Amino acid sequence: MNEMRYFPREKLATLIAAIKEAGYRVIGPRVEPGQGGLVYCEIAGAEDLPQGLSDEQSPGRYRLVPNGSKRYFAWANTASAIKPYVFVPRERLWSVVRKEGRLHFEPTHGQAEKTAIIGARACDLAALALQDAHFLRGKYVDTYYRARREKLLLVAVNCSHAASTCFCASTGDGPEVSGGYDILLDELDEGFIVRVGSSRGAMLMTDFPTTAATTEQIALACAQGEACRTAQTRRLPDEHLLPRLMQNLESPIWDDIAERCLACGNCTAVCPSCFCHREFDNPALNGKTTEHWRDADSCFSEDHSYLVGEVVREHTRARYRQWMTHKLATWVEQYGRTGCTGCGRCTTWCPAGIDFALEANRLLADEEGAR
């Protein structure tokens, strides 16, 4: 199944058309009008992809710049991850109608549409696997998530360009995709190396014209992956060290971070693996109907730590500490690995430019020094 084939760049439009023909709505990276960043949203075809653009990212900064090439995927990652296509930021879970003195519950099921995502990155697929672990493999399966997940077709693209904020190599999640895709592409100057990773992917590629990838093309793909890995300067500390964050809960570094943090929640909104949410009811004034909704939430919102009559994480220090220690330490106990896949979005999109990997390293060095 993992045979490497090749097709020229202009055939990407044909592949996207074939995916649409198979009944999928196609989501891809696109320059958000008026925003200047890339987001995953519905595309009509290859003409909507960000051809000839690369991203420059640093703490609190994201810019798209022309790169003089014809490549579609010469950028590191998008502002929004693929998360909203499985864990929808706001959705109605059920409604209740009173009819003839009885309550009738009506779940909101069966509305997921076949969705193909073009250009998913290694860090995002790793985060999707984390979300799967939470929503699908826990004691209770989230049927809303599952309905969308089952209809997802993933056309991943290996990274050829790392942003300065990327550190997926240190978490072991990138820059090459290691699994979880239906179709995997490596973009070269003139075309794509393609592999299939599922029977669905294989079916789509059955009649699609490709040639065997040459040794030279394969070597070029390997070299650009390696260049992407070595370009990464940020690193997360080794996973086995991270639980030590829990032994440094009173470090003054938490205060230092809290002085800069605005508690805006941008970091959790852009993080591909964060899944906190809240649920609420929206009753009609006539007393006959009510709706039950779910909203994405954040460690940084005051309400999120409201428990038995009080807010238990009153200050930003406690909220940031909750976020980082859950992501990097207690997540390992829950899911067998950290909740961070090294995409760097939380650092890029933090308006205060708080550098997640740098702060984790500072906290561990501080803990080491205190021993």
Ligand code: SF4
């Ligand atoms: S770390 Fe940055 S993005 Fe996250 S809540 Fe604080 S200011 Fe907002």
Ligand code: SF4
């Ligand atoms: S914690 Fe930051 S770097 Fe890690 S996956 Fe989330 S957004 Fe990406």
